[in-house]
Amino acid sequence: MIYTEAEHFIKESHNGVIRLGLGRIEELLERLGCPQKKLKFIHVAGTNGKGSVCAMTAEILKAAGYKTGLFTSPVISVYREQFRINGETISEGEFVRYAEVVRNACAKMTDVPSEFEKAVALAFLYFNENRCDFVVLEVGMGGCDDATNVIEVPEVAAIVNIDYDHMGFLGTTLEEIAQKKAGIIKENGTVVIAGQSETVMNVLIKRCQEKKAGFKSTDVQNIKITDRSIHGQTFGYKQYAGIRLSLLGDYQCENAAVVLEIMDCLIRKGYQIPVNAVYDGMKNVYWQGRFEILSEAPLFIVDGAHNPDGINALRSNLENYFAGEKFIFITGILRDKDYSQMLRTMLPYAAAFITIAPDSPRAMSADECADAVRKCGYTGAVSVMDTIEEAVQLAYRMSQKKNTGVCAFGSLYSVGAISRAGTIKLR
Numbered sequence: 001m002i003y004t005e006a007e008h009f010i011k012e013s014h015n016g017v018i019r020l021g022l023g024r025i026e027e028l029l030e031r032l033g034c035p036q037k038k039l040k041f042i043h044v045a046g047t048n049g050k051g052s053v054c055a056m057t058a059e060i061l062k063a064a065g066y067k068t069g070l071f072t073s074p075v076i077s078v079y080r081e082q083f084r085i086n087g088e089t090i091s092e093g094e095f096v097r098y099a100e101v102v103r104n105a106c107a108k109m110t111d112v113p114s115e116f117e118k119a120v121a122l123a124f125l126y127f128n129e130n131r132c133d134f135v136v137l138e139v140g141m142g143g144c145d146d147a148t149n150v151i152e153v154p155e156v157a158a159i160v161n162i163d164y165d166h167m168g169f170l171g172t173t174l175e176e177i178a179q180k181k182a183g184i185i186k187e188n189g190t191v192v193i194a195g196q197s198e199t200v201m202n203v204l205i206k207r208c209q210e211k212k213a214g215f216k217s218t219d220v221q222n223i224k225i226t227d228r229s230i231h232g233q234t235f236g237y238k239q240y241a242g243i244r245l246s247l248l249g250d251y252q253c254e255n256a257a258v259v260l261e262i263m264d265c266l267i268r269k270g271y272q273i274p275v276n277a278v279y280d281g282m283k284n285v286y287w288q289g290r291f292e293i294l295s296e297a298p299l300f301i302v303d304g305a306h307n308p309d310g311i312n313a314l315r316s317n318l319e320n321y322f323a324g325e326k327f328i329f330i331t332g333i334l335r336d337k338d339y340s341q342m343l344r345t346m347l348p349y350a351a352a353f354i355t356i357a358p359d360s361p362r363a364m365s366a367d368e369c370a371d372a373v374r375k376c377g378y379t380g381a382v383s384v385m386d387t388i389e390e391a392v393q394l395a396y397r398m399s400q401k402k403n404t405g406v407c408a409f410g411s412l413y414s415v416g417a418i419s420r421a422g423t424i425k426l427r
Helices: 003-011 023-031 050-063 092-106 115-129 174-184 198-210 250-268 275-284 308-321 339-349 366-375 388-402 412-426
Strands: 041-045 068-071 083-085 134-138 156-159 190-193 214-217 223-229 232-237 240-245 292-296 299-302 327-331 350-355 382-384 405-409
Touching: 003 092, 003 115, 023 092, 023 115, 041 050, 041 174, 050 068, 050 134, 050 250, 050 275, 068 115, 083 115, 092 115, 115 134, 156 174, 156 250, 174 198, 190 198, 190 250, 198 214, 214 250, 223 250, 232 250, 240 250, 240 275, 250 275, 250 308, 292 412, 299 388, 299 412, 308 339, 308 405, 327 339, 327 388, 339 350, 339 366, 350 366, 350 388, 366 382, 388 405, 388 412, 405 412
Parallel strands: 041 134, 041 156, 068 134, 156 190, 190 214, 299 405, 327 350, 327 405, 350 382
Antiparallel strands: 068 083, 223 232, 232 240, 292 299
16 A cells, blocks of 8 residues: 555545444454553543643653653544654554554454544554553543543543533433543543533542542642743642643643643652653643644634533633634534534624634535524624635735734634644745
8 A cells, every 4th residue: 555545544434424332443453463452551531631631641751751652533634643652643654554454454354443443453553563651542532432442451541521522422411421431440440530520520430439440630729820821821730830831721731730640640650750751741742723823923823622611711711811802713613513502602702703614524514604603693794715725814814904813713623724724824
């Protein structure tokens, strides 16, 4: 295979349908020699914040001298970005080599694995052959039936904020969703839990007790933010003071608290995590599309917020960093999201809307998104664009005319293209 063929093979899915369950991934990995059994994992589940927690964790472990694999989803810019070791993306040649191995194994199966299952298998092969000390593993959807949950007991399992999302797969109540995500808690494991609602916390603690897993939860009251600007923020948590975090937003300090508790668990297990590695990792971490400022003049923000909880975090960030300002919003949303609530939350901050279609078969068309904006009661300008590049160009022109900033939100599937178009425009 050449690279494009390898990527096409991994991305092929069974009629485009999401299929949860562990049967196929278990069979596939058995045919590959069970590479996951030779690896040590930090396993992270939740609704919002998983990727950021994974990125911070991997950066600190790298700074501590550990060879660290990182597997995340969904793809933002380049498909290969899901597979990283010490911050470096897998090469095209390596991707092809491992994809061929996965393809040969899949050819012997009657129930064809999904795209995500093939990607997980490729990741385990890659990390194992490269002898990673740790693998930081982000759950794709839910927990118990997610392909990543094929692993045995991880060094630490972490569960970040749980809120409403993927209700068609995970349940319609917070309790049902929490039960699915609690599936990553295994017998005699070690678990870190972010601050949750009482309903969610009860579910998670009950699961820990059933599995005889030791757990600790973060204490938001112990987070002290001492400095905040669009260039980063400084906070303290428990014994740590003056941590400089490159990621923006109060919620990122809450995510960072989860990471600090993960490090404490690893230290208690005997791993060496120097204090300076913690500080360096937090300062150097980069995670694309999470309240990311592409440009200050003109102001251009891109945020992958794609559910009500993420939108509330975006709204808080706009209020904290740009109080009283309004924005040209570029937005495209998947039709299975609670788009009405998301849009209503953002209406008070809108100078205008530009609608697009994210790169996903589940996406609303740009016209449908524009109709949704108007149905939410917005009476200002709404422009429908055929391409993301045209949307970014229009946003820049409107920004100059109205003397206001641009903020893109609604789907992680749009972040990469918006970031590329925004960067090109700035040049």
